[in-house]
Amino acid sequence: MIEASFRGRLGSFDLDVGFAVPGRGITALFGPSGCGKTTVLRAVAGLMRLPGGQLCVNGAQWQAGRRFVPPHRRAIGYVFQEASLFPHLSVEANLRFGLRRARCAPRIGMDDVVALLGIAPLFDRPAEMLSGGERQRVAIGRALLSQPDLLLMDEPLSALDRFSKDDILPYLERLHAALSIPVLYVSHDIAEVERLADTLVLMQAGRVRAAGPIADLLADPALPLIHLPEPAAVIDGKVIASDPQYGLCDVNVPGGVVVVPGDLGPPGTRCRLRIPASDVSLGRHVPLDTTILNALPARIEGAETTRDHQMTVRLRLGADGEGAALLARVSRKSWDRLGLHQGEQVVARLKAVALAESGPPSGPVPDPAENRRG
Amino acid sequence: MAEGALLDAAMIETIMLTLKLATVTTVVLLLVGTPLAWWLARSRGLWKDVVATVVALPIVLPPTVLGFYLLIAMGPDSPLTALLGRKLSFTFEGLVVGSVVYSLPFVVNPIRNAFEAMGPRPMEVAATLRASPLDAFFTVALPLALPGLFTGAILGFAHTVGEFGVVLMIGGGIPGVTKVLSVTIFDYVETLQWAKAHILAGGMLAMSFVVILAMMLAERRLKKARR
Amino acid sequence: MIPPKSAMRIGCAALLALLVPTDPARAGETLAAVAANFTEAAKEIGTAFADATGHTVSYSFGPTGQIYTQITQGAPFELFLAADQARPERAEAEGYAVPGARFTYAVGQLVLWSPDPARVAGRDALAAPDLTHIAIANPRTAPYGAAAVEVMRALGVYDALAPKLVEGKSISQAHQFVATGNAEVGFVALSQIVGHDAGSRWAVPQEMYTPIRQDAVLLAAGADSAAAKAYLAFLQGPEARAIIARYGYGTGD
Numbered sequence: 001m002i003e004a005s006f007r008g009r010l011g012s013f014d015l016d017v018g019f020a021v022p023g024r025g026i027t028a029l030f031g032p033s034g035c036g037k038t039t040v041l042r043a044v045a046g047l048m049r050l051p052g053g054q055l056c057v058n059g060a061q062w063q064a065g066r067r068f069v070p071p072h073r074r075a076i077g078y079v080f081q082e083a084s085l086f087p088h089l090s091v092e093a094n095l096r097f098g099l100r101r102a103r104c105a106p107r108i109g110m111d112d113v114v115a116l117l118g119i120a121p122l123f124d125r126p127a128e129m130l131s132g133g134e135r136q137r138v139a140i141g142r143a144l145l146s147q148p149d150l151l152l153m154d155e156p157l158s159a160l161d162r163f164s165k166d167d168i169l170p171y172l173e174r175l176h177a178a179l180s181i182p183v184l185y186v187s188h189d190i191a192e193v194e195r196l197a198d199t200l201v202l203m204q205a206g207r208v209r210a211a212g213p214i215a216d217l218l219a220d221p222a223l224p225l226i227h228l229p230e231p232a233a234v235i236d237g238k239v240i241a242s243d244p245q246y247g248l249c250d251v252n253v254p255g256g257v258v259v260v261p262g263d264l265g266p267p268g269t270r271c272r273l274r275i276p277a278s279d280v281s282l283g284r285h286v287p288l289d290t291t292i293l294n295a296l297p298a299r300i301e302g303a304e305t306t307r308d309h310q311m312t313v314r315l316r317l318g319a320d321g322e323g324a325a326l327l328a329r330v331s332r333k334s335w336d337r338l339g340l341h342q343g344e345q346v347v348a349r350l351k352a353v354a355l356a357e358s359g360p361p362s363g364p365v366p367d368p369a370e371n372r373r374g
Numbered sequence: 375m376a377e378g379a380l381l382d383a384a385m386i387e388t389i390m391l392t393l394k395l396a397t398v399t400t401v402v403l404l405l406v407g408t409p410l411a412w413w414l415a416r417s418r419g420l421w422k423d424v425v426a427t428v429v430a431l432p433i434v435l436p437p438t439v440l441g442f443y444l445l446i447a448m449g450p451d452s453p454l455t456a457l458l459g460r461k462l463s464f465t466f467e468g469l470v471v472g473s474v475v476y477s478l479p480f481v482v483n484p485i486r487n488a489f490e491a492m493g494p495r496p497m498e499v500a501a502t503l504r505a506s507p508l509d510a511f512f513t514v515a516l517p518l519a520l521p522g523l524f525t526g527a528i529l530g531f532a533h534t535v536g537e538f539g540v541v542l543m544i545g546g547g548i549p550g551v552t553k554v555l556s557v558t559i560f561d562y563v564e565t566l567q568w569a570k571a572h573i574l575a576g577g578m579l580a581m582s583f584v585v586i587l588a589m590m591l592a593e594r595r596l597k598k599a600r601r
Numbered sequence: 602m603i604p605p606k607s608a609m610r611i612g613c614a615a616l617l618a619l620l621v622p623t624d625p626a627r628a629g630e631t632l633a634a635v636a637a638n639f640t641e642a643a644k645e646i647g648t649a650f651a652d653a654t655g656h657t658v659s660y661s662f663g664p665t666g667q668i669y670t671q672i673t674q675g676a677p678f679e680l681f682l683a684a685d686q687a688r689p690e691r692a693e694a695e696g697y698a699v700p701g702a703r704f705t706y707a708v709g710q711l712v713l714w715s716p717d718p719a720r721v722a723g724r725d726a727l728a729a730p731d732l733t734h735i736a737i738a739n740p741r742t743a744p745y746g747a748a749a750v751e752v753m754r755a756l757g758v759y760d761a762l763a764p765k766l767v768e769g770k771s772i773s774q775a776h777q778f779v780a781t782g783n784a785e786v787g788f789v790a791l792s793q794i795v796g797h798d799a800g801s802r803w804a805v806p807q808e809m810y811t812p813i814r815q816d817a818v819l820l821a822a823g824a825d826s827a828a829a830k831a832y833l834a835f836l837q838g839p840e841a842r843a844i845i846a847r848y849g850y851g852t853g854d
Contacts, residue, residue: 546767
């Protein structure tokens with residue numbers, strides 16, 4: 001459990017935040033630029049001291065009353081927006097900097113990090129000769145090797161171009177799958193958050209607007225996320241079968257089974273599906289003559305009208321309406337013509353192309369525990 | 375033998391003394407100036423500005439003013455003399471103290487600039503990697519500020535070799551103790567021994583040229599290596 | 602429209618008018634370069650000179666060597682009151698001064714001095730066992746320094762005292778060493794401590810050292826200046842000599 005509350009002056013407004021999030025998985029601090037996300041992250045690291053703050057991470061009291069543990073005594077790893085590698089050290093010496101100073105027996109070794117982040121080829125290069133994405137991977141490895149109990153990431157992708165981002169995102173997902181270290185991840189990019197976060201802390205002008213599981217917050221009609229230009233639902237699932245002949249997988253999600261293109265791994269592999277509302281259409285019946293593979297029963301929970309005569313319909317998968325949350329975007333005309341209403345059972349049709357899998361990058365996920373045994 | 379000897383014994387003595395003074399002064403300057411530069415680069419508030427101003431004073435003050443106050447500070451009634459239990463004037467140690475004060479801004483400013491150019495980030499990174507502030511100072515801040523330390527050391531050395539006014543005021547021109555190169559050259563010029571003056575002054579000119587050129591070349595290489 | 606050539610000629614003429622001094626004889630003004638040690642006495646003499654003759658004198662004070670260099674570089678001084686004899690002699694020899702006008706206007710008096718009233722009773726002060734430093738002016742460049750060495754040799758103590766000697770660049774620096782207490786005693790000029798009765802002193806007998814003559818010359822720039830010549834005459838008169846004596850200098854014969 002990570003419990004934090006901080007108060008302080010922040011530019012033109014007061015910072016007053018408090019949240020309690022699970023002590024595992026990725027928690028995204030999400031909000032517009034300047035809302036205080038980075039300040040909160042720096043306060044958690046101890047790089048900034050906000051008087052009257054409270055911070056307890058998985059049982060360790062880092063700040064309370066007059067108690068303030070300085071940053072170098074906190075078991076954190078911090079990945080800054082710019083990689084901030086030490087220019088006077090080689091890639092390897094950068095990686096070993098935190099490893100040498102770790103205060104506990106290494107749980108993550110050099111070999112694990114090298115394999116997880118694919119940085120073996122970078123070892124002999126000077127830090128300044130790396131690309132932006134490579135540098136950030138080394139910085140993440142360096143933070144991991146300091147054996148953190150909590151990994152803090154401050155918009156680690158925002159300084160990178162699109163190409164470098166795509167290069168590094170799979171590695172972050174791989175970390176998420178392979179390691180049990182909780183992560184606080186600051187971002188203002190909803191796409192990153194949708195791909196990575198388990199828990200979301202939504203911030204606005206120095207306050208916490210909402211905190212909870214990401215799937216719930218994305219579909220919450222009271223929150224601004226649903227009004228984003230391209231609202232989407234994220235659903236975590238598990239592979240139950242694969243069909244190599246067609247290159248498809250069956251993924252079990254709460255309230256149904258979704259057919260996903262691609263090889264997501266053997267049965268049992270966890271994966272996340274991102275389903276944009278614009279790729280979901282609604283009907284009363286299961287269509288018989290269509291190219292769409294996925295037509296799932298769902299129940300309408302509610303609908304919001306957007307400015308441009310569109311409706312964002314909130315759904316729950318399953319015949320009983322107890323499954324995963326899903327969003328569908330339909331025109332007001334269709335809504336009225338079909339006479340849809342809240343509580344009604346419908347069939348949600350998912351375009352195959354819409355199924356954005358976000359599994360691990362190609363290649364097997366190394367198990368750090370296994371590496372050490374070897 | 376004497377026939378072609380460029381330097382006589384007195385000249386060698388004054389050269390060796392000057393090199394010794396500059397070396398000792400440079401070492402002391404680095405030991406004193408580096409923490410001071412660090413403090414100036416990192417702290418805020420009025421005190422920082424006051425101290426920075428005091429450090430910069432030797433740049434604008436004529437050496438005679440500085441030398442005069444040093445002479446008073448080393449006099450029999452000063453707190454410094456009471457503290458040390460003896461006068462520092464007309465001693466090698468006194469010259470070192472005077473040279474350190476005189477050359478302080480030339481050493482502190484490049485080091486301070488290097489620390490400031492580094493920004494707060496490297497120290498923050500080091501802290502998040504479990505390095506204590508002292509550890510981070512030695513393993514991160516100092517190596518990153520190396521070009522500044524280098525420049526500071528060279529400037530401090532060269533400035534000490536070339537100093538005249540302060541040395542004259544507190545040294546008393548004792549051969550082998552306080553009679554350094556610049557004082558000897560002044561003597562030769564004043565007594566119209568221009569041949570000897572030329573040898574020493576020309577040597578000093580050449581050395582200064584070589585030192586500053588070497589510094590610029592080394593600095594460029596150091597910066598290139600970093601890039 | 603003025604043709605450019607004429608315009609240039611007019612400009613040059615205007616510039617020349619600015620540069621060429623007005624006739625000094627009529628203006629009754631002169632400019633003297635004076636050795637720094639004679640500053641106070643010179644000012645008082647200047648006032649008396651103006652009262653007595655109606656001419657006025659302006660001074661430029663500085664170290665003798667520096668003044669001499671300035672003269673060789675064409676400085677507009679009409680008179681040169683040096684701190685030694687060598688530089689005026691050389692000015693004469695090298696044609697910067699009007700021949701035959703040189704004379705000794707002041708003779709420096711050497712004093713062994715300490716701010717401590719109990720320290721200097723006489724020559725024995727040099728033998729005090731607790732003496733750590735004796736300040737003198739640079740004997741190779743300053744007449745007072747050379748004189749101090751002569752005195753110590755005459756007393757037969759030079760070799761014994763040599764390790765205690767600290768040299769000032771000039772006699773004023775030697776005075777500073779003593780005044781600030783960094784040297785317990787020092788050979789200084791009487792003119793430096795005249796009027797300050799604190800401390801103790803031994804006026805060194807004149808026969809123990811070569812007289813420290815300070816000579817004055819009329820410089821080439823003042824060859825036709827009535828005011829400059831009048832000043833030289835006034836400097837040798839009884840009124841000026843009384844002032845000079847009051848400031849701690851001998852006036853020669």
